[in-house]
Amino acid sequence: MKATWNSLRQTRTLQQLSKEIWSPLITPTMSIFIWRLITNKIPVDEKLQEKGFQLASKCTCCDHTESLRHLFIDGTGISRVWEYFAKKLNMNLPRTDNIVLLLNYWRISALGANHIRMILPMLILWFGWLERNDVKHRNKKFNPERIIWKVHQHIVTISKTKIAKGLNWKGDRHFAKSIGLDIGSSYKPKLKIVKWTKPEAGWIKINTDGASKGNPGVAGAGGIARNEEGAVIFAFYETLGEAKTRLQRFLACLKHFKSAKLKVFHESGSRSMQTALFISSRNQPQHTGQ
The missing domain is CATH 3.30.420.10 (Ribonuclease H-like superfamily/Ribonuclease H)
Structure with missing residues (x-):
């Protein structure tokens, strides 16, 4: 019964996330990657081994076997990235080894659609994947700081080009300020002249x-x-x-x-x-x- 309930809960969560990932604040390539990730279609070593491929597996940042959980959630390198941004937003990271539930945790904390709290985890996952590929295929050394820098650059770009607006930062303007962005208020007051007329005598x-x-x-x-x-x-x-x-x-x-x-x-x-x-x-x- 518990397994059935958890399966239904994850299915509902997956349906909700499937709507959120197609955001104008990230590129279509990123959205497609996130969709493949939450539907378990990313070819990490562990996944390939399950399909019968005979290959040795080693994480790009340590000696652990490469799995979705280790690569994107609790690996030595990527965990530093999650902790950095969670601290910036005064958040406590959930204890989960499930990417769908992790994304949903950030989604629930977001104040509206296309909020920075929904965009950030998708950027972390995307640039974490690019970092993994650079290490695996270009002989680079895994560097969490490089992931953080790329996330920052993307956020700065969409903010300075007005793709991301003040509403997308609701409740988290302090984070924008910490990375050098001046996010003005989206509120624009409307001025209206009002004339007051005196009442008649005795009123x-x-x-x-x-x-x-x-x-x-x-x-x-x-x-x-x-x-x-x-x-x-x-x-x-x-x-x-x-x-x-x-x-x-x-x-x-x-x-x-x-x-x-x-x-x-x-x-x-x-x-x-x-x-x-x-x-x-x-x-x-x-x-x-x-």
């Missing part, structure tokens, strides 16, 4: 506004009351809890003047707020406006 105008962190989410609202001279009479605010109760609680915070014999003109950017205030106080001498 009080109350301007209100509110906002919530998420939808639904924790909300707050407040307002300010002025007379026909524009002088402030009072101001108020209230934390409203979840947004779904915003109107009811907001009306509750206005109760201290609703019951008074005041001529009130309520002005708000929210039509729903105006409607609720009008209906709940239809017997009061009150107007609403935009």
Whole structure:
């Protein structure tokens, strides 16, 4: 039963990863390689031996047999690369010998699609594979620092060419700064001129506004009351809890003047707020406006 559950879990994870690997932040060649890797189609020595090939096997960075796990996860050389980037991102690496689960761990920690935390592990795996090939076929010495440098260079390139934007770095701008990148905020404020008109003589105008962190989410609202001279009479605010109760609680915070014999003109950017205030106080001498 446990084996069946683990198999189903890995199948689901594989399906999710298969969508994430086709990212504009890496090249199609890299994406194809990652797809082959997570579907167990990379011809490392151990894989070739399983298929009946008679060959001696030796890791390119130590005396261990070359397997997917050793080459890409816990080998002497590649493990230093994982530890370097995990430290940069203040992450704890998972204890797993499975590449699919390792990638999924990074995917879950990412804040959105094409996030740097999803791109980084794929770059580590790709440049780790290139390093292995250089050692095996070009007689180079395995160098973890070279992998780290190549990952850095790719990240710098996609950032300076605007392929990677601020949103791809959400929550990890400190890492960008540590490698010399200035990732500006993706938020661009919109300026709007608002004209305030005084109420008629004998009236009080109350301007209100509110906002919530998420939808639904924790909300707050407040307002300010002025007379026909524009002088402030009072101001108020209230934390409203979840947004779904915003109107009811907001009306509750206005109760201290609703019951008074005041001529009130309520002005708000929210039509729903105006409607609720009008209906709940239809017997009061009150107007609403935009």
